[in-house]
Amino acid sequence: MEHGNVIVLLGPPGAGKGTQSIVLQRELGIPAVSTGEVLRAEIAAGTPLGLKVKETIASGQLVDDDLVNQVAAAQLSQPSFTKGFVLDGYPRTVKQAGFLDRLLAALGFGEPLALHLEASTETILARLVARRQCPCCGRIYNRILRPSKDGVTCDVDSTPLIVREDDREDVILDRIRAYREQSEPVIALYTDRNYLRVDGNLQPEELFPMLSSRLTQPAPLRT
Numbered sequence: 001m002e003h004g005n006v007i008v009l010l011g012p013p014g015a016g017k018g019t020q021s022i023v024l025q026r027e028l029g030i031p032a033v034s035t036g037e038v039l040r041a042e043i044a045a046g047t048p049l050g051l052k053v054k055e056t057i058a059s060g061q062l063v064d065d066d067l068v069n070q071v072a073a074a075q076l077s078q079p080s081f082t083k084g085f086v087l088d089g090y091p092r093t094v095k096q097a098g099f100l101d102r103l104l105a106a107l108g109f110g111e112p113l114a115l116h117l118e119a120s121t122e123t124i125l126a127r128l129v130a131r132r133q134c135p136c137c138g139r140i141y142n143r144i145l146r147p148s149k150d151g152v153t154c155d156v157d158s159t160p161l162i163v164r165e166d167d168r169e170d171v172i173l174d175r176i177r178a179y180r181e182q183s184e185p186v187i188a189l190y191t192d193r194n195y196l197r198v199d200g201n202l203q204p205e206e207l208f209p210m211l212s213s214r215l216t217q218p219a220p221l222r223t
């Protein structure tokens with residue numbers, strides 16, 4: 001059986017992983033897995049796992065490896081992911097990266113493409129501080145990049161938008177610091193493999209020609 005493309009998005013929070021993930025899903029026809037979103041769903045559902053995660057995130061720290069690996073394995077083993085997928089925010093540590101290698105091998109996938117998105121710390125801060133979320137439906141807006149129609153309430157359900165607990169400036173700075181400390185060895189693991197470092201703001205027409213030779217299965221031709 002032919003397995004599809006696995007793309008690992010690397011880069012700090014706010015470097016554009018969310019945006020590029022949407023582009024890759026659309027262009028390659030594969031789903032994305034954001035372990036962060038899965039964890040937030042657990043928090044919203046108030047599960048024991050969710051409560052544990054909530055405390056950790058609110059204190060600006062990153063969630064435990066074993067917990068994140070469990071979430072990833074449960075998600076990626078589902079049939080909807082057999083054609084490939086985009087990983088956003090996973091793996092974050094060397095331990096998670098090792099787990100992912102074994103998981104991909106067990107699921108029959110080849111070498112993933114590590115796509116490293118970069119942006120300056122200034123850019124990242126400006127973007128994340130501007131992020132707003134609807135507490136009702138969970139939709140994410142951005143006062144700079146993607147505001148709601150009136151700027152203050154949700155387009156779908158008119159609920160007043162809030163700043164997520166992990167989007168406060170002090171928490172963001174902690175997240176960036178924690179990310180940089182942890183990510184260096186992870187990025188080092190991938191640089192000698194199928195690795196590509198690009199500006200997180202690249203448009204699809206600039207990005208896809210660079211990707212084509214590195215994908216397991218060719219991207220659809222764009223005319």
Ligand SMILES: [Zn+2]
Nearest residue numbers: 134137154157
């Ligand atoms: Zn809403």
